[in-house]
Amino acid sequence: MPHRHTGPHQPLDPPPHLDPPRPTPSPNIWGSPDVYEVENLGVDRAGRIEAAMDRIHPLAGADLVDIGCGSGFHLPRLADLGARTVVGVEPYQPLLELARARVAGLDGIQVLDGTAQALPLADGSVDVAHARWAYFFGAGCEPGLAELARVLRPGGTAFVIDNDATRSTFGTWFRRAYPTYDALAVERFWARQGWSRERLVIEWEFDSRADFESVVRIEFPETVAEGILAEHQGSGVDYAVSLWWHRF
Secondary structure, three states: OOOOOOOOOOOOOOOOOOOOOOOOOHHHHHOHHHHHHHHHHHHHOHHHHHHHHHHHHOOOOEEEEEEEEOOOOHHHHHHOOOOOEEEEEEEEEEHHHHHHHHOOOOOOEEEEEEEEEEOOOOOOOOOEEEEOOOOOOOOHHHHHHHHHHHEEEEEEEEEEEEEEEOHHHHHHHHHHHHOOOHHHHHHHHHHHHOEEEEEEEEEOOOHHHHHHHHHHHHOHHHHHHHHHHHOOOEEEEEEEEEEEEEEE
16 A cells, blocks of 8 residues: 555654653664564564454554654554554664664655653544554553553554563573563553453564574574574474553
8 A cells, every 4th residue: 555645743842741761772673773674574474463453453544653663664564554644753863763764755654753651742643552572561661651541542552562471482482581571470560551462473484594593693692592593493483472452
């Protein structure tokens, strides 16, 4: 679907009650944006995440914000799914510049400097909020949840995509790498907030073993990564994720 221009969102200063927060480092994409691009290309090629989102809240005609959009990989894809306008929000300047370069010249898509805790958007200005492996990891993200409530229109829906460490081969690797991660605590957090969950199994599918190895090495500590590569053959793996969502 061609991108349609309907007028840009005007960037706003951070809400006056919030101090501009510093972005939390994300070593995988910050340190290796080229490899992270390979990872993005290999994640969920079947589109199960977007299909589930569209089933819960149809994206056609929606004004959508992608929070923590990184290098902007998902922005044109979300527009192609029918979103009326797409705004990416990203706090880290090198990624912000990559995202802006990616969507330059595409109608209906823009990228703004901002954070989940202080979205540069007007009250009630979007229909769908999307955050994929960004900021909303459980306890501690309450300021961002308050911002979602502020910027979403009545009937709007927020989506948060994160790892489901309780299932799948990837989940086993994740637990090995981060043994203190408390998946039950995360589930309880979202339940207390009144969010629902779609449990999905997607795939990592890469074009070559070399691509697979490079991605594993940016996602896991060195000793864990090398153990995974020694025991796992091929260039892909099953990967369980949680699609958390809430209608406002």
